Amino acid sequence: xxxxxxxxxxxxxxxxxxxxxxxxxxxxxxxxxxxxxxxxxxxxxxxxxxxxxxxxxxxxxxxxxxxxxxxxxxxxxxxxxxxxxxxxxxxxxxxxxxxxxxxxxxxxxxxxxxxxxxxxxxxxxxxxxxxxxxxxxxxxxxxxxxxxxxxxxxxxxxxxxxxxxxxxxxxxxxxxxxxxxxxxxxxxxxxxxxxxxxxxxxxxxxxxxxxxxxxxxxxxxxxxxxxxxxxxxxxxxxxxxxxxxxxxxxxxxxxxxxxxxxxxxxxxxxxxxxxxxxxxxxxxxxxxxxxxxxxxxxxxxxxxxxxxxxxxxxxxxxxxxxxxxxxxxxxxxxxxxxxxxxxxxxxxxxxxxxxxxxxxxxxxxxxxxxxxxxxxxxxxxxxxxxxxxxxxxxxxxxxx
Amino acid sequence: xxxxxxxxxxxxxxxxxxxxxxxxxxxxxxxxxxxxxxxxxxxxxxxxxxxxxxxxxxxxxxxxxxxxxxxxxxxxxxxxxxxxxxxxxxxxxxxxxxxxxxxxxxxxxxxxxxxxxxxxxxxxxxxxxxxxxxxxxxxxxxxxxxxxxxxxxxxxxxxxxxxxxxxxxxxxxxxxxxxxxxxxxxxxxxxxxxxxxxxxxxxxxxxxxxxxxxxxxxxxxxxxxxxxxxxxxxxxxxxxxxxxxxxxxxxxxxxxxxxxxxxxxxxxxxxxxxxxxxxxxxxxxxxxxxxxxxxxxxxxxxxxxxxxxxxxxxxxxxxxxxxxxxxxxxxxxxxxxxxxxxxxxxxxxxxxxxxxxxxxxxxxxxxxxxxxxxxxxxxxxxxxxxxxxxxxxxxxxxxx
Numbered sequence: 186x187x188x189x190x191x192x193x194x195x196x197x198x199x200x201x202x203x204x205x206x207x208x209x210x211x212x213x214x215x216x217x218x219x220x221x222x223x224x225x226x227x228x229x230x231x232x233x234x235x236x237x238x239x240x241x242x243x244x245x246x247x248x249x250x251x252x253x254x255x256x257x258x259x260x261x262x263x264x265x266x267x268x269x270x271x272x273x274x275x276x277x278x279x280x281x282x283x284x285x286x287x288x289x290x291x292x293x294x295x296x297x298x299x300x301x302x303x304x305x306x307x308x309x310x311x312x313x314x315x316x317x318x319x320x321x322x323x324x325x326x327x328x329x330x331x332x333x334x335x336x337x338x339x340x341x342x343x344x345x346x347x348x349x350x351x352x353x354x355x356x357x358x359x360x361x362x363x364x365x366x367x368x369x370x371x372x373x374x375x376x377x378x379x380x381x382x383x384x385x386x387x388x389x390x391x392x393x394x395x396x397x398x399x400x401x402x403x404x405x406x407x408x409x410x411x412x413x414x415x416x417x418x419x420x421x422x423x424x425x426x427x428x429x430x431x432x433x434x435x436x437x438x439x440x441x442x443x444x445x446x447x448x449x450x451x452x453x454x455x456x457x458x459x460x461x462x463x464x465x466x467x468x469x470x471x472x473x474x475x476x477x478x479x480x481x482x483x484x485x486x487x488x489x490x491x492x493x494x495x496x497x498x499x500x501x502x503x504x505x506x507x508x509x510x511x512x513x514x515x516x517x518x519x520x521x522x523x524x525x526x527x528x529x530x531x532x533x534x535x536x537x538x539x540x541x542x543x544x545x546x547x548x549x550x551x552x553x554x555x556x557x558x559x560x561x562x563x564x565x566x567x568x569x570x571x572x573x574x575x576x577x578x579x580x581x582x583x584x585x
Numbered sequence: 586x587x588x589x590x591x592x593x594x595x596x597x598x599x600x601x602x603x604x605x606x607x608x609x610x611x612x613x614x615x616x617x618x619x620x621x622x623x624x625x626x627x628x629x630x631x632x633x634x635x636x637x638x639x640x641x642x643x644x645x646x647x648x649x650x651x652x653x654x655x656x657x658x659x660x661x662x663x664x665x666x667x668x669x670x671x672x673x674x675x676x677x678x679x680x681x682x683x684x685x686x687x688x689x690x691x692x693x694x695x696x697x698x699x700x701x702x703x704x705x706x707x708x709x710x711x712x713x714x715x716x717x718x719x720x721x722x723x724x725x726x727x728x729x730x731x732x733x734x735x736x737x738x739x740x741x742x743x744x745x746x747x748x749x750x751x752x753x754x755x756x757x758x759x760x761x762x763x764x765x766x767x768x769x770x771x772x773x774x775x776x777x778x779x780x781x782x783x784x785x786x787x788x789x790x791x792x793x794x795x796x797x798x799x800x801x802x803x804x805x806x807x808x809x810x811x812x813x814x815x816x817x818x819x820x821x822x823x824x825x826x827x828x829x830x831x832x833x834x835x836x837x838x839x840x841x842x843x844x845x846x847x848x849x850x851x852x853x854x855x856x857x858x859x860x861x862x863x864x865x866x867x868x869x870x871x872x873x874x875x876x877x878x879x880x881x882x883x884x885x886x887x888x889x890x891x892x893x894x895x896x897x898x899x900x901x902x903x904x905x906x907x908x909x910x911x912x913x914x915x916x917x918x919x920x921x922x923x924x925x926x927x928x929x930x931x932x933x934x935x936x937x938x939x940x941x942x943x944x945x946x947x948x949x950x951x952x953x954x955x956x957x958x959x960x961x962x963x964x965x966x967x968x969x970x971x972x973x974x975x976x977x978x979x980x981x982x983x984x985x
Binding site: 326334364365371379382384392394395397400404 | 727734764768771772774775777779780781783787793794796799800804805
C-alpha cells in the first residue's frame with residue numbers, strides 16, 4: 186500500500202526528513218529522475234506524486250482548441266497533470282503560455298524519448314506556444330564519475346539534431362544547453378536553491394550522504410527554465426511542461442517555491458514510459474537491442490522488431506486457438522501509439538485476441554512503419570545540421 | 586583539547602560523517618567561512634586545520650625575492666600556509682604563479698578585510714603575479730533569506746571600488762563576479778562538485794539537513810578560480826591564495842580533488858583576523874562601531890578610535906604606576922600592523938609597558954594615521970569609478 190506522502194496539506198512537497206517514498210524499495214516499482222524500475226502502476230503514481238488524472242472534461246476542453254483528440258491523450262499515454270485546467274483557463278482568457286521540456290544528453294535518442302517531444306510539437310502547433318528545450322549536460326556529467334565531457338558533448342550534438350528534426354517551429358523554439366547558457370539560468374537557480382533545504386531535496390530526490398554536492402545543487406538548474414519565460418516576457422508567464430512522469434520531483438520542488446518568488450507555479454502534463462521491445466521496463470538506452478534509435482539503419486530496425494517480445498502464444502496453432510494478448514504486447518502498443526489509426530488499432534486488437542492475426546504480421550507492419558518513419562526522420566536530422574544556430578538560445582552554432 | 590580531525594593520513598580532508606570539528610561548540614572558539622567566534626588560538630587552528638606554520642626559513646626565502654621582510658610576515662599576521670615552499674620552488678625554477686583571493690559582498694569593506702588584500706598587492710608587485718579576485722555575490726545571496734539581490738548589487742559595486750583602490754596592477758588583475766562570470770566557473774565547478782560527497786561537505790563546512798541546497802552546491806564555485814589559471818594559461822599553473830584562515834575549508838576540499846583533475850593543488854597563505862576596536866572578536870561589519878570602514882569620514886574615525894578598548898589601566902595614575910598591556914590592545918596592534926615602523930612599535934610597547942605612555946596618545950596617533958590613510962584611500966576609491974571595466978574579467982563596466 187502506497188502512502189500519499191507527497192500530497193499532504195496544501196504543499197506539493199513534504200519536509201518530513203524520513204520521507205523518501207518516491208524511491209522506496211518496499212514498493213514494487215521505482216520512479217525517480219535517474220531510475221525507473223519494475224512494472225509501473227500509473228494510478229498509484231498519481232496518488233504517490235499527488236498529481237491529477239487527465240479527465241475526459243479536460244480532453245474535451247483541449248479538443249475545443251485542437252479540433253480533435255490527439256492519440257496520446259485518447260490512449261492515456263499522457264495520463265496525469267498538475268494545473269493543466271489552469272493553463273486552459275489562461276489560454277481561453279487570451280494569455281499565451283510557454284512550453285518547456287528537456288533531455289539529458291547521455292546517449293542517443295530512441296523513440297521512447299521522442300514520444301513527449303512529438304506531443305510537445307503538436308501542442309506548440311495548436312496553441313501557438315513558444316518552447317524552451319533544455320539539455321541538461323551538466324546533470325549528465327555530474328551523475329556518474331565515468332562520463333567524460335567529450336562523450337556528453339558528442340551526444341549533445343546528436344541530440345540537438347533529433348530535437349530539431351522533430352519539427353518544432355524555429356521561430357518559437359530555443360534550445361538551452363546548461364553549461365553554455367548557465368549565465369541565464371544561474372540567477373534564477375540561486376533564487377530557487379536558497380528556498381530548498383537538504384531535508385526536502387533528500388525526501389524528494391532520494392539524495393544520501395554519498396550523493397555528490399553537484400547533484401544536490403543541480404535541481405534548481407532544471408527548475409530555472411520554469412521561470413525564465415517570465416523574465417523573457419517581463420511579466421508572470423504560464424508554463425506547461427510535457428514530460429515523462431519520472432521528472433515530476435523537479436516540478437514538485439519548483440511549484441513549492443514559485444509563488445514565494447512571484448512566479449506562477451509551472452503546470453505539467455505527464456506521460457507514461459514507452460515499453461521496451463522486450464516489454465520488461467521502459468525503452469532504455471542501456472538495453473539498445475530493445476530500443477529503436479533515431480539513427481538505426483533499416484536492417485537494424487527490422488532485426489530488433491523481429492526479435493521483439495510479443496503478446497502472442499508459443500505456437501501458431503495455439504495463437505489460432507487461444508488468441509494473443511495485445512494489451513501486453515509492445516509491438517501492438519508501438520503501432521497503436523505511433524502508426525495505426527484508431528480504427529486500424531481496434532481491428533488489430535480484435536483480430537489478435539480472436540486468433541486471426543499472427544505476431545509475424547504485426548512485426549512486419551511495425552518494422553515497415555518504423556523504417557519509413559525513421560527513414561524520413563533521418564533526412565530531417567541531416568537537414569538539422571544546417572540550422573542549429575537558429576535553435577540555440579544564444580543564436581550561435583554548436584559544433585560537434 | 587582539539588582533535589586533529591583534518592590532518593589524518595595523506596588526505597587533506599576527512600570523510601568521517603560525524604567529523605564536524607571546525608565548528609564544534611565544545612571548543613572555546615569557532616572558525617568557519619561563515620562564523621568566527623571566541624578567542625582564537627592560532628596554533629591550535631594550525632593543528633586543527635592541518636596546515637603548516639610559516640617558518641623563519643620560508644620568510645628568508647621570500648626575502649631573497651622581496652629584499653625585505655613584510656611586516657605582516659614579521660609580525661605573524663600571516664602565520665600559516667600550505668605549500669608556500671612549493672610555490673617558492675616554482676618561482677625559483679622560473680615558473681610564475683597566480684594569486685587568487687576574494688570577497689563576499691555582503692557589506693562595506695573595513696580595514697580588517699583589507700589586510701590580506703594589501704599583502705596580496707605586495708606579493709603581486711614583488712613576484713609579478715597575475716591575480717584573480719572573486720566576488721561571491723551568489724554565496725552572499727544564498728546564505729540568508731533576507732538579503733536581496735539589490736542589496737548585494739549595491740555592496741558589489743562599493744566593494745569593487747575598494748578592491749581597485751588597493752592598487753592592484755590593472756594589467757595583471759581580473760575581478761570575477763560569480764553571477765556575471767558563472768559561465769567561466771561552471772564547467773570547472775561541476776568537475777569539482779562531482780568529486781565531493783555530501784558527507785565530506787558536511788564534515789568540512791558543517792552543513793546540516795536545514796542547509797539550503799544552494800549553499801551545499803556553492804563550494805565548488807569558490808574552488809573553481811583555483812583551476813581557472815590553468816585553463817587561461819593552457820598549462821598546469823600554480824596558484825597561491827592569500828586569505829584569512831576561515832576560508833581554509835574551501836581549499837581543503839579543493840586540494841583533495843586537484844590532482845585527480847590534472848591540476849596542481851592550490852597553495853595557501855593564511856592570515857589571522859584583525860581584532861575589533863572592542864578587542865572581543867574579529868573586526869566585523871556586524872559591529873560597525875568597532876570597525877573602521879574605508880568610507881568612514883574623519884570625524885567618524887576619530888570617534889570610533891576614541892571609544893576603542895585599550896590595554897590601559899583604569900586611571901592615569903594606575904597606568905603610570907603599572908604600565909599598560911599593549912599586546913592585548915587593538916590600538917597598539919593597528920598601529921603596529923599598519924602604521925608604525927618596527928622601531929616605533931617596539932618603542933611604543935616599551936613605553937606603554939613601563940607606564941610612560943597614556944592611551945590618549947596612542948589613540949591620537951591611530952586616529953591621525955587612519956584618517957590620513959583612509960583619506961588617501963577614499964581618493965583612490967573615487968578614481969576607481971572610472972576604471973572598473975579594466976578590472977572586470979569580461980572587460981565590461983559594472984553599473985551601480
